[in-house]
Amino acid sequence: MKSIMAIAIAIVISGTAFITTAAAEGPHDAAIKGRQAMFQTYSFNVGILGDMAKGKIEYDAALAAELAANLNAAANFGQSAMWPAGSDSETEGNLKNRALPVIWSTFPAIVEKADALKSASAVLAEQAGQGLDALQGAMGDVGASCKACHDDYRAKRR
Ligand code: HEC
Structure with missing residues (x-):
């Protein structure tokens, strides 16, 4: 029994070590997908609001308020884990990654742009x-x- 526990613990520990290594060295698929999903959430809500604003669909106050609240929530997501070093479009050009390396070389300049969206x-x-x-x-x-x-x-x- 003891040895089974020891093996189970060893697997858990080595699993954790693997995840940590993967996060440090890439690939960073999960982080890239996570931030792209956030942007898709922006886009989904803004898209319907834009159609309302342009008169393509009828204005609906309750729906507009809900969509705008969704966007505001997504704009305030904590993004600390979404942008690991090495997850730029030149290092990892998979997953249609379009995040330019300048994000990292000039960081934290991009935060100003994120704050403009929040406001x-x-x-x-x-x-x-x-x-x-x-x-x-x-x-x-x-x-x-x-x-x-x-x-x-x-x-x-x-
Ligand atoms: C602070 C910078 C920043 C702001 C603000 C921002 N974006 Fe982006 N957006 C990016 C970057 C960088 C990418 C590329 C991310 C990647 O490919 O990993 C991106 C990607 C996207 C994508 C593609 C996602 C995918 O599935 O590949 C969409 C759609 C998008 N943004 C919509 C929006 C909309 C709509 C807004 C405003 C409500 C917005 N973004 C605001 C930086 C920003």
């Missing part, structure tokens, strides 16, 4: 349910904050 999405979360005009008025800064970060830190599609 814009906080305003959007207040405004989106207050009528179509209010939604339209708050969308511009959100879109601009996405674009500003992509211009500097996201590679063109390959």
Whole structure:
């Protein structure tokens, strides 16, 4: 019995060691997928809000408020584990990774861009349910904050 426990513990420990090594040296698939999923969450919510703002679909105050709250929540995700060194598009070009190496070489400059999205999405979360005009008025800064970060830190599609 004792030896079975010892083996089980040894497996757990070596498993942990493996995970730690993998995180340090790559591949960083989980982190890359995690941040891309966050961006997809931004995009899903902003996409429907954009269609409402442009009149492509009917304005719905409750839905607009919910989508904007979702975006604001996602904009405030902690991202510490999403950007390990070595997970840039040149080192790991798999998974359609488009994160430019300049993110790491100039870090923490990118945080300013993330903060701009946080500010814009906080305003959007207040405004989106207050009528179509209010939604339209708050969308511009959100879109601009996405674009500003992509211009500097996201590679063109390959
Ligand atoms: C702080 C910088 C930053 C901000 C702000 C930002 N993005 Fe991005 N975005 C990136 C980077 C970098 C990538 C590439 C990530 C990768 O491929 O690992 C990316 C990738 C994406 C992707 C592709 C995800 C995938 O599945 O590959 C979408 C969609 C996207 N962003 C939408 C948005 C939208 C919409 C906003 C605004 C609401 C936004 N982003 C704000 C930096 C940013």
